[in-house]
Amino acid sequence: MRRGRAVLESGGGRGRPGYSREDILRAAVDAFNAAGYEATSMGALADRLGVTKSALYHHVSSKEELLGEALDHALGALGGVIDEVTEFDGTDMERLRLLVRGTTLALCAEAPSVTLLLRLRGNSDVELRAMDRRRAYTRTVVDLVSGAQADGDLRADVDPPTVGRLLFGMVNSLVEWYRPNGDLSPEELAELIGKMAFGGLVPRS
Structure with missing residues (x-):
């Protein structure tokens, strides 16, 4: 994997604007989300960046490399939350x-890469490994639900695995409609989801 601060030149001429590794990765994630990973070729990605395919291959060995890096980015963000918890x-x-x-x-901070993570189909080793890590995060939620039930802090008549999936499902649904310039900030969304998840919508009597 060619990391570092090398810049990919666009247009083939000196003095033309270039693309950093982060720019290439961002363009790849956008392309994968728009057309699907399987349907996006290195040629299509090169066209999207305005460079030749050979120039792109000088910096990236394959689209799978970009997929793996994007998924590591998403999983790293979620893993940081798990570590904090x-x-x-x-x-x-x-x-x-x-x-x-x-x-x-x-999710709000890393919406494009998390969107890619949630749309995986498991058609490659890279995808399967990422899906395994994602399932491990879900198990963490299930364990916390079970623990809260044992402590008497959460109703006991709900199935922990189902609750875990529903909680993550509510959060994950943000990828379908969340926009950074929307009416609610990430902090306001986090507060609202917490209220709905743990307090419900019906006012208490």
């Missing part, structure tokens, strides 16, 4: 609230 000295219910808030903020 694990290290937090509180009850499982408090950790669960922190997890829902943290994953909401992470």
Whole structure:
């Protein structure tokens, strides 16, 4: 993998604007999300960047390399939230609230790469490994739900795996409609999702 600060020149001439590794990755994620990973070729990506395919191959060995890097980016953001929750000295219910808030903020910050992660089909080793890591995060939620039930902080008549999927499903749905310039900030969205997840919509009597 060719990392570093090398710049990919566009247009083939000196003095033309160039693309950093981050620019290439961002363009790849946008292309994968728009047309699908399988349908996006290196040639199509080169056209999107306005460079030749050979120039792109000088910096990137394959589209799978870009996919792996993008998924690592998304999983790294979510993994950071898991680490924070694990290290937090509180009850499982408090950790669960922190997890829902943290994953909401992470998704808003890294929406394109998380969108790519959520649309994986498992057609390659890179995708399968990413899906395994994603399932591990879901198991963390399930464990926290079970712990909160045992502590009496969460109703006992709900199935932990189902609750875990529903919580992540609510957060993950943001990729379909969240826009950075929308009416609600990430912090406001995180607060609203927390209220809906743990307080419901019906006012308490």
